[in-house]
Amino acid sequence: MSQPQMIFVNLSVKDLDATKAFWEKLGYSTNPQFTDENAACLVISDTIFAMLLTEAHFKTFATKPIADASATTEVMVALSADSREKVDEIVDAALAAGGTEPRPAMDMGFMYGRAFEDLDHHVWEFVWMDPAAVQG
Known part of the structure; x- marks a missing residue:
C-alpha cells in the first residue's frame, strides 16, 4: 500500500520568527526536526506542510526573482x-x-x-x- 501523497508549499518570508509567531497564534505548530534559523516547517495537517524560508535561504533554491506578494x-x-x-x-x-x-x-x-x-x-x-x- 502506498503512502498518502504529501505537499510541501515553499514560501519566502522576511522575518522567520515573526512568521512562526503568527502561525502559532492561529493554532499551528512547526516540526522542530525541519526547523532552524533559515527555515521552519509549518505543520498544517498530516500530509500538508509549508516550508517557510528566509529570503536568503529561499534564493538558494529559486532560479527566478522572489515575487513581491504585496504587489x-x-x-x-x-x-x-x-x-x-x-x-x-x-x-x-x-x-x-x-x-x-x-x-x-x-x-x-x-x-x-x-x-x-x-x-x-x-x-x-x-x-x-x-x-x-x-x-x-
Whole structure:
C-alpha cells in the first residue's frame, strides 16, 4: 500500500520568527526536526506542510526573482475547514495576529470561504463545503 501523497508549499518570508509567531497564534505548530534559523516547517495537517524560508535561504533554491506578494499575486493556497465557524475562527485569528483580509467572505450557502494575507502577503483561503453538496 502506498503512502498518502504529501505537499510541501515553499514560501519566502522576511522575518522567520515573526512568521512562526503568527502561525502559532492561529493554532499551528512547526516540526522542530525541519526547523532552524533559515527555515521552519509549518505543520498544517498530516500530509500538508509549508516550508517557510528566509529570503536568503529561499534564493538558494529559486532560479527566478522572489515575487513581491504585496504587489503581485504569487500564489493562493486554499485549505478546507470542518465548518463555517472554523473558517471564521482561523481568519479572525489571522487578522488579530496582523494579517489582512483582501476581500469579503464568499457565501454560496453550500460553500463558505474567507481569505487572509499573512505577514508576507501570501494569500491563504479557508473554505467549508456542505458534505451533502459535495456528494451530490
